[in-house]
Amino acid sequence: MMIIDFLCENWLIILISILVLTYIIYLSVNKRWTKVREFAYRVMLLAERTFSDDDGQMKFDFVVRIVYKSMPSWMQLFISQENIKRFIQTWYEIAKDFLDDGEINSSFK
Numbered sequence: 001m002m003i004i005d006f007l008c009e010n011w012l013i014i015l016i017s018i019l020v021l022t023y024i025i026y027l028s029v030n031k032r033w034t035k036v037r038e039f040a041y042r043v044m045l046l047a048e049r050t051f052s053d054d055d056g057q058m059k060f061d062f063v064v065r066i067v068y069k070s071m072p073s074w075m076q077l078f079i080s081q082e083n084i085k086r087f088i089q090t091w092y093e094i095a096k097d098f099l100d101d102g103e104i105n106s107s108f109k
Contacts, residue, residue, distance in 0.1 A: 032075065040067045040088055041095060063088055 007014065043066050047059040068076070068084045098104050 036071055037091060040091055043067055
């Protein structure tokens with residue numbers, strides 16, 4: 001009975017606290033994800049410079065492995081290496097699309 005009374009009396013404060021906490025978590029994950037994406041682009045560039053043009057799959061595997069291992073362990077709990085493969089492929093396609101004419105407009109494919 002005491003818990004129900006407490007919740008009824010403080011429902012607005014509890015709701016606002018939950019919303020603020022959710023927003024803070026969202027911002028921290030989003031910022032971390034942006035850092036992962038930026039790091040992936042740097043590793044892609046490194047792979048392009050390091051491996052020959054014939055080693056496409058080796059470049060891709062290298063980028064996936066390095067990016068996944070550099071992610072914080074708490075992110076690795078929620079994001080599998082397979083998901084990272086899909087993200088890196090998407091980011092690669094976006095980068096190639098931007099580099100062909102300076103716009104992201106699906107003109108590369």
